[in-house]
C-alpha cells in the first residue's frame with residue numbers, strides 16, 4: 001500500500017520559538033486528520049530537538065533538510081545522521097534543488113548521503129526536478145530520469161522501502177507557478193516507470209512520489225487526484241499551520 005505524505009520544508013525560516021509555536025499549531029490541527037495521511041515537518045537543524053519535544057506522542061514526523069556526507073569527524077558546520085537520529089529525527093530531505101543549485105550537491109554526493117541516512121535508520125525524501133531551461137528545451141523527462149537513476153539505482157528494493165521521491169520542478173518552487181496536474185502526473189508516471197525498470201512493478205507501485213512547487217490548499221486537490229501523485233513537499237505554505245493542514249486535507 002502506497003503511503004500518502006504531506007511534508008513541510010521550512011527552509012531557513014522561523015526562529016526557534018516561532019518554529020516551536022508552528023509545530024504546536026500543526027500538532028493540534030493534525031488531530032483531526034484522517035488516518036492514512038502522514039505529516040512530516042522539516043525545520044532547520046537548530047530547531048530539531050525542540051520541535052522533537054513538541055511532536056512527541058503526535059502523528060507528525062520529524063525530518064531534517066539535509067545531512068552530512070561523512071559519519072563524523074573534522075567537518076566543521078556539518079550535521080551527521082547519528083546526531084539526527086539521536087534526537088528522534090525520522091526523515092531527512094536530500095537533494096533539494098536549492099542544495100543542488102547553491103551548495104554543489106551532486107548525484108554522487110547524494111548516493112553517499114542516502115547510504116548513510118538509510119544505514120542510520122533515517123527515511124529519505126529525495127528531490128528531483130528540472131530547471132526552466134531544461135523544461136523549455138524539452139529535456140525534463142531526461143533530467144528527472146537521470147537524477148532518479150543516478151542515485152536510486154545504487155540501492156536495493158529493500159532500501160527503497162525507506163525512500164520517498166519528491167518531484168519538484170525548479171521553475172515552480174517559490175514562484176507561484178505550479179505545474180499543471182497533467183504536467184506533474186506525466187513526470188510522476190515516468191519516475192515510477194524508471195523505478196519499475198530496475199526494481200520491478202511491485203516496488204514501483206509502492207513508491208511514494210510527492211509533488212513540490214507552489215503547492216497550496218487551492219491546487220492540492222487537483223494534483224493529489226492524479227494516480228501517481230501521493231502527496232506533496234511543501235515550502236511556503238508549510239509555514240502556516242492552516243495552509244499546511246489544508247493541503248493535507250486535500251486527498
Ligand code: PEP
Pocket residue numbers: 009168172173174175176212213214215233234235236237
Ligand atoms: C520546496 O522548496 O520544496 C517547495 C516546494 O517550495 P514552495 O512550496 O514554496 O514552492
